[in-house]
Amino acid sequence: MKLSKRILRSTFFQNLIARLISSYIALVRSTVRWQEIIPDETRKYLEGDSNIIGCFWHARMIMMFNAWKGSDRSKFHMLISAHRDGRVIAKSIENLGFNTVEGSSRRGGATxxxxxxxxxxxxxxxxxxxxxxxxxRMRAKTxxxxxxxxxxxxxxxxxGTVARRKxxxxxxxxVLPAPFTKGVIIWxxxxxxxxxxxxxQQEHYRLELEDQLNKLTQMADRSFGQNLIHPDPLPAPKAATSLNQAPEISDANT
Known part of the structure; x- marks a missing residue:
């Protein structure tokens, strides 16, 4: 086994990496001057019980923790893979006071x-x-x-995005946001x-989600004059699958 894999499997180094990630996210949350754009029909959910399903592209993950304004962070649960990389991300999120739900798009989708x-x-x-x-990239699963x-x-x-980023x-x-800059969150x-x-009908809703997210993301990037990041080309049609096949669930494993 390669030394790098041994290190990544070490609980000590997983905790260390998670602490570094969560510290950086906290720095971005506290130092970026955020603007938030919320439609009226969405605001009622965010200011109410917030019992919602929030969807955002994988690349924008770090900025999305600023979108959760609830005082009780434990109400927010991020879907995370059980894979090693997913466990590091889960620990990072939990360090910030949020919770996680274990699941995978490739294993145990029904679970x-x-x-x-x-x-x-x-x-x-x-x-x-x-x-x-x-x-x-930027293609929604079901x-x-x-x-x-x-x-x-x-x-x-x-x-969302920020004015200075990598x-x-x-x-x-x-997208890695820089601290001490301007940012925007768009719902x-x-x-x-x-x-x-x-x-x-499910496919119609899936396309609606994908279309909204891509338009919102382009709107955010244009607000800072940034180069647009485009979705991957549409994949070739798949062969027919069993009606009993579990749907793909996306997660935050990198």
Missing amino acids: ALVNLKRTLDKGGAIGITPDGPKGP GAIKAAQMTGRPILPVT VFNSWDRF GTPIYVERHASRD
Whole structure:
């Protein structure tokens, strides 16, 4: 086994990396001069019980913790993979006072849906990266739609950026915000999924989520005159799958 993998499997180094990540997120949260744009129909959920499904692209994850204004951070639960990298991210999030829900788009998608439903039924809020953990970039999977269908809770698209940032050449074009700059958080309008939505209707809602997130993200980037980050090209159509196949649930594993 390579030394680097041994180090990453070490609980001590996982905790150290998690502490560094959470400290940086806290620095960004406290030093960036944030502007928030919230439609009226969305504000009522954020100022009420906040029992919602928040969706944002994987690349914007660090900035999204500023979007949660609730005084009780424990109500917010981020969907995280059980993979090693996911555990580091989970520890980072928990260091900030938030909670996590374990699930994966590739393993145990049905189990992740059950965990999400339990959290929402208890009054919590869920954060999902619908293009995670490996893409395609800025293309939504169906997990958030299924969660909204099962629970009756609205999906709220949200995105953001900052004036000074580093964009990595990763699959998602991950955005690392700089501290001590200006930033913007932009919320979309609620997406309500019918309890008995057909597959065609589910696809309609999925496209609505993807379209809202991409338009909001371009709006945010244009507000600071930044180069736009575009979605991956649409994948080739897949062969027909079993009707009993579990839906893909996206998570924040990098």
